[in-house]
Amino acid sequence: MSAYYVMGLDIGSATAKAVLLDESGYSLAFAVRPTRGRLVQSAEEVKQEILAHTGVSEEAVKAIITTGYGRDIVQNKTKSLTEITCHARGAYATMPNIRFVIDIGGQDSKAILLEPDGQVGRFEMNDKCAAGTGRFLEVMARTLGIHLDEMGDMAIHSEKYSKISSTCTVFAESEVISLLAQGEEIPAVVSGLCRAIAERVYGLASRVGITPPIMMTGGVAKNKGVVNWLSRILNQEMIIPPEPQIIGALGAGIMGLEMIKKSNEKMNIITQNT
Amino acid sequence: MSQRVPIRATAKMKELMGFYYMMAKSAENDPNQKIAWITSGGPVEILHAAGVIPIYPENVAAMAGTMKISDEICAIAEEQGFSRDLCSYARTDIGSALSGKGPIMGSASPKPDLLVCCNNICGTVTKWYEELQRIFNVPLIFIDAPFQYGIKDRPEAIDYMEAQLRRMMEQVSEVTGKPFDMDKFMETLELSDRAVKLWREIQDLLQHKPAPMNSFDTFIHLAPIVTLRGTQGCIEYYETLKAELLERIEQGIGTLEKEEYRLGWDNLPVWFKIKFLSERFSQHNAALVVSTYTRSFCYQAEDRDISNPLRAMSADYLAGYINHGLDFRERELTEMVRDFSLDGFVMHSNRSCRAYSFGQYELARTLEDKYGVPVLLIEADQNDTRMWSDEQVGNRIDAFMERVASKKQRNIA
Ligand SMILES: Nc1ncnc2c1ncn2[C@@H]1O[C@H](COP(=O)(O)OP(=O)(O)OP(=O)(O)O)[C@@H](O)[C@H]1O
Ligand code: SF4
Ligand SMILES: [Mg+2]
Secondary structure, X not given: OOOOEEEEEEEOOOEEEEEEEEOOOOEEEEEEEEOOOOHHHHHHHHHHHHHHHHOOOHHHEEEEEEEOOOOOOOOXXXXXXXXXXXXXXXXXXXXXXXXXXXXXXXXOEEEEEEOOOOOEEEEEEEOOOOOOOHHHHHHHHHHHOOOHHHHHHHHHHOOOOOOOOOOOHHHHHHHHHHHHHOOOOHHHHHHHHHHHHHHHHHHHHHHHOOXXXXXXEOHHHHOHHHHHHHHHHHOOOEEOOOOXXXXXXXXXXXXXXXXXXXXXXXXXXXHHHO | OOOOOOOOHHHHHHHHHHHXXXXXXXXXXOOOOOEEXXXXXXXXXXXXXXXXXXXXXXXXXXXXXXXXXXXXXXXXXXXXXXXXXXXXXHHHHXXXXXXXXXXXXXXXXXXXXXXXXXXXXXXXXXXXXXXXXXXXXXXXXXEOOOXXXXXXXXXXXXXXXXXXXXXXXXXXXXXXXXXXOHHHHHHHHHHHHHHHHHHHHHHHHHHOOOOOOOHHHHHHHOHHHHHHOOOHHHHHHHHHHHHHHHHHHHOOOOOOOXXXXXXXXXXXXXXXXXXXXXXXXHXXXXXXXXXXXXXXXXXXXXXXXOOOHHHHHHHHOOOOHHHEOHHHHHHHHHHXXXXXXXXXXXXXXXXXXXHHHOOHHHHHHHHHHHHOOOEEEEEEOOOOHHHOOHHHHHHHHHHHHHHHHHHHHHHXX
């Protein structure tokens, strides 16, 4: 039994994620739920879900670190940190030789350079519009009448890809409709859409300075089509952790654990001195 | 930040600027008092010496920005077909000229008898002032300042500037109908020189820890050096401000409860978000203590010949930050990092101002890789609020400050 637990909560624009760690940093459980605009409620839901699942009581959770777009809305948090810090920390914990993180979420994409010791270096966010993000793919899946989970397999098995010239979500949608009207096959369109995202992110990553090994985090890392195109365009292998979507929450949890350890050390010094 | 001690001189500046605009406004109906519109980097001393009142459309546009009326004025220019890609100062000014709407006592700037355009800040002003000439149908004096690619300014470019300034004296005297008074001009140059030096000294006082004021203050206290350099009032004002800052230093008064981090700022301010930015950085105990923008109004050429004031002036009007290539900019930025003990640099990638924003990514990379200085790029616009989102910029600032803080902690440990 662990003496205490730490929770990382990542309240994103698309999903709420929670990770529970024990005092040794071992991840006991995680939960993911769609946010659907209810930030506070979905945060509470993922939190209760992992507590119920692990049987850990709320009192045993010594720190809750929040991150993501809704990080400051959550009540009863120990501290909030940005996604840049948390994704970097989570990726580094998963694989300490990682130098570069590409996080593509629902609303924005980020490219983060890590110093060899895991500290955050330069970073860039694409946040002016939804193009190049998960939301773009969600809109397109709906337009095409397919499921989000199918997109990846469809894309990687298609030999052809459509050229999607527009990077704007609104214009790309009408472009897709006209491609379909011209008789373009759906898998080729899907592959073209994944490529459009990868191109966008490539621009972002180049500005930071692409430095392998590269890890992809965020929900879009589950889309094999985007992953495949990114590794082709960047000419680099994309390392995908087993649960890419929860890396931010994991990083938040680890930061919480480090905070506790640091303040314990301080306490020890004080008690030794007195 | 409840115990922030306000800067007393601010009231005096408001009075000074208010008086200046009132005087300019009343001169509009006086046929004997000539008014010139001039670009911010223009050789204003010639106008002061000739008794012509200078008006700075850029300053007026910035006022419209802080008063949050620039969007509506820009829209007037856009309706007339001016592209949204055009600098928002130009759109604000042209919209104001076309509609009579503006920030000066609720209306536009007093109409010009003369236009003076110097392209040492950008190429945009060339076309902008041609447009003003079409609107007002008055003479336009154009001073062509060659862009300086190297660190050292070229002597033939200084010759060229000098010839144009001499010609400008004649052109101005044609408008006033009086001969150009050389003695008055020399006096004006001296007053300008003193003001410029004072403005530099004032900014250098921010090297002190804690800084007695911050860049958000210098953005505001910039108005007199832009509009009134070459006048006695300008010098008096900055002497007052300097004395107050020295007093603040003496008493250890800063602008934050705790100044933990010191940052530089590159490019124009985001006029309509001064308060937001200032508060967001304060939340992280970060003070902005130097900016390339406010320092742009105190550049003096390196080897200026003081025995020949006109020659020195010709060199000075080439010497600005924004009239230079990347090697020069790199040197300036790294000197600021050193002299002001900066923990990082914030670069405003300004959609309006290509002349300023070009090369910022390269400079950011250089600062990061060569000098280990963290750089934050913020994409925005000096006057166009449609380019802005509190949420997104705030998020970037938070992430950047987490980075700066952890870097500093690591360096201390
Ligand atoms: N099984 C899946 N297959 C393919 N794509 C998926 C899958 N699950 C999620 N996604 C993609 O992941 C996106 C959501 O990612 P994530 O949960 O990381 O976003 P977020 O953190 O809420 O957003 P942000 O960080 O931008 O605020 C969805 O928009 C979708 O495109
Ligand atoms: S483009 Fe830049 S330098 Fe030129 S007027 Fe606009 S803001 Fe000023
Ligand atoms: Mg996210």
